[in-house]
Amino acid sequence: MHTxxxxxxxxxxxxEKLEKQLKRQRLLGALGGLAVLGVMLTGFVAxxxxxxxxxxxxxxxxxxxxxxLMGAPNETTGRQRKDAPTASLVVLGPDGQDRVxxxxxxDPVLQGKTYPRIAASYGLTIHDKTGxxxxxxxxxxxxxxxxxxxxxxxxxxxMIVNDKTGFAGLTMNYERPFGQYKEAVRIGxxxxxxxxxxxxxxxxxxxxxxxxxxTIPKLSLNAAKGx
Numbered sequence: 001m002h003t004x005x006x007x008x009x010x011x012x013x014x015x016e017k018l019e020k021q022l023k024r025q026r027l028l029g030a031l032g033g034l035a036v037l038g039v040m041l042t043g044f045v046a047x048x049x050x051x052x053x054x055x056x057x058x059x060x061x062x063x064x065x066x067x068x069l070m071g072a073p074n075e076t077t078g079r080q081r082k083d084a085p086t087a088s089l090v091v092l093g094p095d096g097q098d099r100v101x102x103x104x105x106x107d108p109v110l111q112g113k114t115y116p117r118i119a120a121s122y123g124l125t126i127h128d129k130t131g132x133x134x135x136x137x138x139x140x141x142x143x144x145x146x147x148x149x150x151x152x153x154x155x156x157x158x159m160i161v162n163d164k165t166g167f168a169g170l171t172m173n174y175e176r177p178f179g180q181y182k183e184a185v186r187i188g189x190x191x192x193x194x195x196x197x198x199x200x201x202x203x204x205x206x207x208x209x210x211x212x213x214x215t216i217p218k219l220s221l222n223a224a225k226g227x
Contacts, residue, residue, distance in 0.1 A: 055071055055072065056069070056070060056071025056072070056073075056074055056075055057069075057070045057071065058070075058071075058074075058075055058077070058078075065078055065092075065094065065096070066078030066079065066092060066096070067091065067092050068089070068090070068091055068092070069089070069090040069092065070088075070089045070090075071087070072087035073085035073086055073087060073088075074086070074088065074090055078092065078096050079092060079096050079098070080095070080096040080097050080098070080131055081098055081106065081109070081131065083106075083107075083114060084098070084106030084107070085106075086101070086103065086104035086105065086106050087103055087104045088101050088102060088103030088104050088105070088106075089101070089102040089103055090102075093129060093131070097127070097129065097130060097131035098127045098131045099126070099127050099129075099131075100124070100125070100126055100127070101124070101125040101127075101136075102123075102124050102125075103122065104120070104121075104122055105117070105121040105122065105123065105125045105136070105138060108132075108133040109127075109131060109132050109133060110132060110133065110153075110154075110178070111132075111153075111178055117140070118140065118142060119140040119141040119142035119144070120140065120141040121138045121139070121140045121141075122138060122139060123136060123137050123138025123139060124136050124137050124138065125138065128152075132152070133150065134149065134150045134152075135148045135149040135150050136148065142164070143162065143163030143164050144160065144161070144162050144163065144164075145160070145161040145162075146158055146159070146160055146161075147159040151175055153175070153176065153177065153178040153179075154173065154176065154178065154179075154181055155173055155181070156172070156173060156175075157170070157171070157172050157173075158170070158171050158172075160188075165190070166190045166191060167188055167189075167190045168188055168189050168190070169186065169187050169188020169189060170185075170186075170187045170188065171183055171185065171186050171187075171188075172184050172185040174201055176201075182199075182201050182202075182203055183199055183203060184198065184199060185197070185198055185199075186199075192212060192213040193210065193211070193212050193213075194210075194211050195208060195209060195210045195211070196208065196209045197209075200224060202224075202225065204222070204224065204225055205220075205222065206221070206222050206223075206224065207220065207221050207222070208220045
């Protein structure tokens with residue numbers, strides 16, 4: 001027969017043994033959880049560096065109309081222009097007309113007709129409510145950088161940097177019928193020359209102020225042809 005003291009001692013020993021086993025199991029469980037968490041975090045960090053490859057994205061308004069197109073090229077659903085497949089971001093008006101193009105500029109629309117650009121152009125192009133180009137900021141592949149605002153018929157004001165000619169300056173044009181381009185004011189530099197010139201509607205230079213390097217400024221006033 002066992003004495004009460006021996007039974008109590010055995011019970012206490014068994015409890016202590018179970019407590020040690022429980023502590024080891026808890027420790028192993030915590031270490032296992034940390035390992036799983038580490039694997040998950042490693043996978044999450046790896047996924048953060050991946051690229052999302054898509055052909056295009058279209059954002060619609062509350063009525064379901066396409067309003068922002070981004071693609072290479074953009075999709076044409078909901079866009080008035082179907083002939084402008086450029087790599088760009090296009091903001092559309094409520095009726096699908098181009099209002100802003102950021103990226104590769106499509107050929108301009110003037111008086112309802114499309115005209116080819118003199119060279120590929122990249123930048124920001126703005127349009128009026130009809131979708132006609134009215135200005136922007138761009139650099140062309142022919143080495144010409146331009147910031148411009150247009151009238152309904154033609155260019156109105158331009159800031160130009162031309163790599164080929166060396167000209168950098170500002171030009172302003174007369175308001176004329178469509179296709180009858182006439183420059184009125186030219187302010188600019190080229191090499192060591194700087195000048196300001198005014199021309200009449202026949203593009204004859206009527207007044208000018210030239211400075212060449214350190215020479216004395218030259219002011220010229222000219223009568224119109226035939227006067």
